Amino acid sequence: MTTAPVDIELARSFGLKDDEYETVLNIMGRTPSLTELGIFSVMWSEHCSYKSSRLHLKTLPTKAPWVIHGPGENAGVIDIGEGLAAVFKMESHNHPSFIEPYQGAATGVGGILRDVFTMGARPIANLNALRFGDPTHKDTKRVVDGVVRGIGGYGNCMGVPTVGGEVNFHSSYNCNPLVNAMTVGIARQDRIFLSAAAGVGNPVVYVGSKTGRDGIHGATMSSAEFDSESSSKRPTVQVGDPFTEKLLLEACLELMATDAVISIQDMGAAGLTSSAVEMASKGGVGIDLDLDHVPQREANMHAYEMMLSESQERMLMVLRPDRTEEARKIFEKWELDFAIVGKLTDSGRITVRHNGTVEADIPLGPLADEAPIYDRPTVPYERQPALVPPADPCGIEKGLSRLLAGANGASRAWIWNQYDSGVGGQTVQRPGGADSAIVRVEGTNRGLAMTTDCTPRYGQADPYIGGAQAVLEVWRNLTATGAKPLAMTDNLNFASPENPRIMAQFVEAVKGIGDAGRALDFPVVSGNVSLYNETRGDDGSVTAIQPAPVIGGVGVLDDVRKAVGLAMPQDGELLLVGETKGELGQSMWLKEILGREEGAPPSVDFAAERRNGDFVREQIQHGAVEACHDVADGGLIVAVAEMAMAGNTGCVLEKGPAGLPEHVYWFAEDQARYVLATNQADAVMKAAKAAGVPVSRLGRIGGDVLALDGVMNVSVQHLRQQHGSFFPRFIGQEEDDAPVVHLDEIS
Amino acid sequence: MKTGIVVFPGTNRERDMAQAFRVVSGKAPQMLWHQQDNVDGLDLIVLPGGFSFGDYLRSGAMAAHSPIMQAVRRFAEKGGYVLGVCNGFQILTEAQMLPGALLRNAGMRFLSQDCHLKVEGRDSIFTSGWKHGDVFRAPMAHGDGNYTAAPDMLDRLEGEGRVAFRYCTAEGHVKDSDEHVNMNGSARSIAGVLSENRRVCGLMPHPENLTEEILGGTDGLPLFTGIMEALG
Numbered sequence: 001m002t003t004a005p006v007d008i009e010l011a012r013s014f015g016l017k018d019d020e021y022e023t024v025l026n027i028m029g030r031t032p033s034l035t036e037l038g039i040f041s042v043m044w045s046e047h048c049s050y051k052s053s054r055l056h057l058k059t060l061p062t063k064a065p066w067v068i069h070g071p072g073e074n075a076g077v078i079d080i081g082e083g084l085a086a087v088f089k090m091e092s093h094n095h096p097s098f099i100e101p102y103q104g105a106a107t108g109v110g111g112i113l114r115d116v117f118t119m120g121a122r123p124i125a126n127l128n129a130l131r132f133g134d135p136t137h138k139d140t141k142r143v144v145d146g147v148v149r150g151i152g153g154y155g156n157c158m159g160v161p162t163v164g165g166e167v168n169f170h171s172s173y174n175c176n177p178l179v180n181a182m183t184v185g186i187a188r189q190d191r192i193f194l195s196a197a198a199g200v201g202n203p204v205v206y207v208g209s210k211t212g213r214d215g216i217h218g219a220t221m222s223s224a225e226f227d228s229e230s231s232s233k234r235p236t237v238q239v240g241d242p243f244t245e246k247l248l249l250e251a252c253l254e255l256m257a258t259d260a261v262i263s264i265q266d267m268g269a270a271g272l273t274s275s276a277v278e279m280a281s282k283g284g285v286g287i288d289l290d291l292d293h294v295p296q297r298e299a300n301m302h303a304y305e306m307m308l309s310e311s312q313e314r315m316l317m318v319l320r321p322d323r324t325e326e327a328r329k330i331f332e333k334w335e336l337d338f339a340i341v342g343k344l345t346d347s348g349r350i351t352v353r354h355n356g357t358v359e360a361d362i363p364l365g366p367l368a369d370e371a372p373i374y375d376r377p378t379v380p381y382e383r384q385p386a387l388v389p390p391a392d393p394c395g396i397e398k399g400l401s402r403l404l405a406g407a408n409g410a411s412r413a414w415i416w417n418q419y420d421s422g423v424g425g426q427t428v429q430r431p432g433g434a435d436s437a438i439v440r441v442e443g444t445n446r447g448l449a450m451t452t453d454c455t456p457r458y459g460q461a462d463p464y465i466g467g468a469q470a471v472l473e474v475w476r477n478l479t480a481t482g483a484k485p486l487a488m489t490d491n492l493n494f495a496s497p498e499n500p501r502i503m504a505q506f507v508e509a510v511k512g513i514g515d516a517g518r519a520l521d522f523p524v525v526s527g528n529v530s531l532y533n534e535t536r537g538d539d540g541s542v543t544a545i546q547p548a549p550v551i552g553g554v555g556v557l558d559d560v561r562k563a564v565g566l567a568m569p570q571d572g573e574l575l576l577v578g579e580t581k582g583e584l585g586q587s588m589w590l591k592e593i594l595g596r597e598e599g600a601p602p603s604v605d606f607a608a609e610r611r612n613g614d615f616v617r618e619q620i621q622h623g624a625v626e627a628c629h630d631v632a633d634g635g636l637i638v639a640v641a642e643m644a645m646a647g648n649t650g651c652v653l654e655k656g657p658a659g660l661p662e663h664v665y666w667f668a669e670d671q672a673r674y675v676l677a678t679n680q681a682d683a684v685m686k687a688a689k690a691a692g693v694p695v696s697r698l699g700r701i702g703g704d705v706l707a708l709d710g711v712m713n714v715s716v717q718h719l720r721q722q723h724g725s726f727f728p729r730f731i732g733q734e735e736d737d738a739p740v741v742h743l744d745e746i747s
Numbered sequence: 748m749k750t751g752i753v754v755f756p757g758t759n760r761e762r763d764m765a766q767a768f769r770v771v772s773g774k775a776p777q778m779l780w781h782q783q784d785n786v787d788g789l790d791l792i793v794l795p796g797g798f799s800f801g802d803y804l805r806s807g808a809m810a811a812h813s814p815i816m817q818a819v820r821r822f823a824e825k826g827g828y829v830l831g832v833c834n835g836f837q838i839l840t841e842a843q844m845l846p847g848a849l850l851r852n853a854g855m856r857f858l859s860q861d862c863h864l865k866v867e868g869r870d871s872i873f874t875s876g877w878k879h880g881d882v883f884r885a886p887m888a889h890g891d892g893n894y895t896a897a898p899d900m901l902d903r904l905e906g907e908g909r910v911a912f913r914y915c916t917a918e919g920h921v922k923d924s925d926e927h928v929n930m931n932g933s934a935r936s937i938a939g940v941l942s943e944n945r946r947v948c949g950l951m952p953h954p955e956n957l958t959e960e961i962l963g964g965t966d967g968l969p970l971f972t973g974i975m976e977a978l979g
Contacts, residue, residue: 149857156859159759159798242801243756243757243802246757334756335756418858418859422956425760425956427956
């Protein structure tokens with residue numbers, strides 16, 4: 001722990017800018033104590049204050065008749081019918097996952113789970129959106145292996161099924177992987193718990209694990225870029241204990257079934273500081289904490305360390321005084337710490353005592369209100385001109401084979417086979433079975449569809465399209481199962497906002513998300529921003545990540561039995577819904593086959609998305625569709641191949657329309673398209689015409705080869721082998737250093 | 748039939764198990780907290796999957812010493828029926844109510860995927876819902892499922908028809924050394940075993956997760972219908 005005097009130097013080392021430190025001095029009217037400086041620095045960190053992003057986030061659509069709680073709570077809450085609510089959010093744990101992949105990813109999962117059960121919901125599903133470096137980079141395997149083990153280790157032990165997600169590889173993530181974890185929970189609408197504290201004199205109660213020295217200043221670390229010293233920051237990474245979190249989940253839900261809880265907040269980033277400050281600020285009350293009563297794992301901890309510790313699996317609650325003993329008994333039953341650590345006051349201040357000394361005494365109003373907000377400068381973003389379609393160097397069959405065998409097109413089964421996707425007994429579509437995961441709502445015939453998506457290479461070329469397209473693809477993935485998309489959560493991963501070009505990426509992406517959300521009645525109900533995702537090399541050069549405005553979406557199925565998957569049935573016809581102009585710019589084919597990341601990404605058309613999607617959903621609900629898959633990375637041929645591989649069935653495709661080169665037709669990534677497998681092709685075509693929806697015949701299902709007249713004739717079995725070959729080869733490749741096996745993660 | 752499901756701190760498949768019993772019987776089983784030491788009046792006790800006590804130390808090791816396991820042991824000694832699935836199987840071996848032990852999976856990774864099982868056990872309510880030699884699909888979800896026992900014990904289990912289930916291909920072929928078939932590397936592909944009196948059964952995969960068409964199939968249902976028919 002530092003013994004340096006509190007001054008501007010120390011403030012800088014805590015991540016405060018000089019003018020921010022000036023504001024602190026003005027608020028306090030004196031030099032702050034070490035603990036006070038620590039509190040200001042974490043509350044005003046980018047991670048906690050959203051100081052660079054807040055102005056822009058305000059522009060997002062957040063309302064709809066089915067939104068119960070939008071952004072501002074621990075998670076978003078939406079009405080899913082029958083008096084029930086879905087509670088969900090996505091959150092990043094990027095920086096810790098690079099420094100220590102296993103614990104970084106594990107505690108990311110733990111954190112997002114707490115955000116959801118803090119609100120009174122039982123978590124029913126986890127998803128994760130992962131971006132890793134180039135597979136040939138020396139560090140990528142370590143990160144992939146650790147992150148996957150960490151996610152599995154935590155989620156599996158918690159008994160929450162990990163049902164979906166996505167994975168990308170790109171060299172811009174070599175030293176800055178992205179780990180975004182999403183949890184969806186279900187609660188009764190009349191039993192949602194919020195964080196605003198109330199009732200002067202009411203006890204403030206600490207439950208869960210003991211506080212240690214782990215994770216101190218984690219929020220500050222997450223608000224700075226990486227450099228070659230980053231691995232020395234390992235002590236700022238928290239260590240997870242999923243077993244304790246499982247106990248905390250059950251104890252909290254048991255307590256929430258009583259009327260003891262007035263408000264509750266998990267201790268995530270900035271631990272006790274942010275939970276206490278948020279609860280008191282939101283409730284418009286003051287809070288007194290006596291750290292002598294905080295359960296401690298280590299001896300001689302200083303107030304500064306306790307206030308900034310990010311030890312996991314902890315909650316802060318305000319209880320009804322007459323229910324305190326009842327609550328204590330529940331936590332004792334679950335063998336968790338339970339301690340009254342303070343009370344609410346009418347002082348409007350946070351006052352922290354330790355060993356009889358006041359270590360911090362800060363007015364809450366200014367701490368919140370005078371938090372810095374930046375309207376950071378941007379520069380106009382240079383968009384790329386449309387791509388002139390290049391010639392096909394290898395043919396469609398070879399091209400398809402290479403896409404399916406490449407890191408970004410390969411089967412993710414190696415990953416999801418390490419995640420328990422069935423625990424809970426409600427999983428209707430496991431990973432790979434449908435465009436979205438589908439989980440039944442226990443005790444009903446309803447289902448929730450959920451998915452995450454983002455295509456960073458589109459956003460790199462045009463951040464507005466990057467933001468909008470992520471929303472559209474999520475909405476499409478929900479629609480392709482037959483679900484009605486309800487709302488989304490966003491996890492905005494960008495490099496430094498202090499770079500005007502990066503800030504422009506951010507602003508444009510948020511505009512794109514907002515426009516798409518408004519056009520589709522698909523509001524944002526929760527989210528998270530992760531900035532400074534860049535790496536400073538020893539030579540001073542900076543590598544920024546490709547921007548990743550990741551969207552997580554939730555939709556509802558009134559009757560889960562009507563949902564469809566993507567596996568091709570044994571017979572029937574394939575139809576294409578949507579128009580193909582032949583947009584190859586920024587396509588997967590261009591990148592993987594020609595090694596080029598060029599051109600404008602596919603254009604977005606909100607009206608066409610809505611019209612085509614509404615049509616597809618209606619046809620699924622009518623029972624006219626056997627299987628459905630949206631067209632995304634790799635274009636039409638990859639979509640068809642994925643359906644064929646999932647169903648282990650072949651099909652005979654018809655050639656594309658005259659006027660488009662064959663490879664452009666099959667590999668283009670035009671948006672708003674779906675492939676349907678149906679036994680009622682004529683009726684579906686007729687209905688499409690009536691609805692003004694473009695539809696065309698793709699081919700006939702049957703046999704065991706994927707055939708395209710004179711161009712391609714490849715067995716589905718062969719494609720499956722290609723598709724499954726990447727991960728085992730990547731992870732199994734020989735190296736001097738054998739993969740690290742973590743003793744605590746497997747059982 | 749009265750069924751009790753034991754809940755340890757860290758148990759996480761008790762709801763799945765309860766749901767499977769509800770599907771076949773229409774009745775919800777009773778949940779039993781690990782600290783209770785009375786299991787009177789029950790016909791069947793189920794130890795479900797999960798990570799009891801975090802599976803710290805060894806999977807199932809601490810749960811095996813909890814108060815309720817003394818009661819479960821007495822219950823079994825009096826001829827009571829006990830089913831342990833996944834972590835429940837691990838607990839039963841740690842409590843020495845079933846022979847052998849579950850080691851870390853051969854590939855050193857958590858395995859969550861479907862496997863196929865061949866029904867081999869005889870004269871047991873836990874296999875009576877199938878015909879001898881039937882093959883069914885079941886999800887597995889474990890890190891420590893690699894069954895092992897001393898060779899003479901393995902011989903004895905086989906000789907006495909106490910190997911309840913064996914990992915196999917979809918066509919019913921047992922391939923001990925094929926990592927795609929015997930995925931966790933179990934000795935002689937053993938996925939489940941029976942006690943001497945055939946009233947205690949442990950298995951690693953999760954038939955309880957395949958008991959409704961909407962959840963992916965009903966391959967697991969015979970486990971529960973067999974129990975129901977026997978115990979009423």
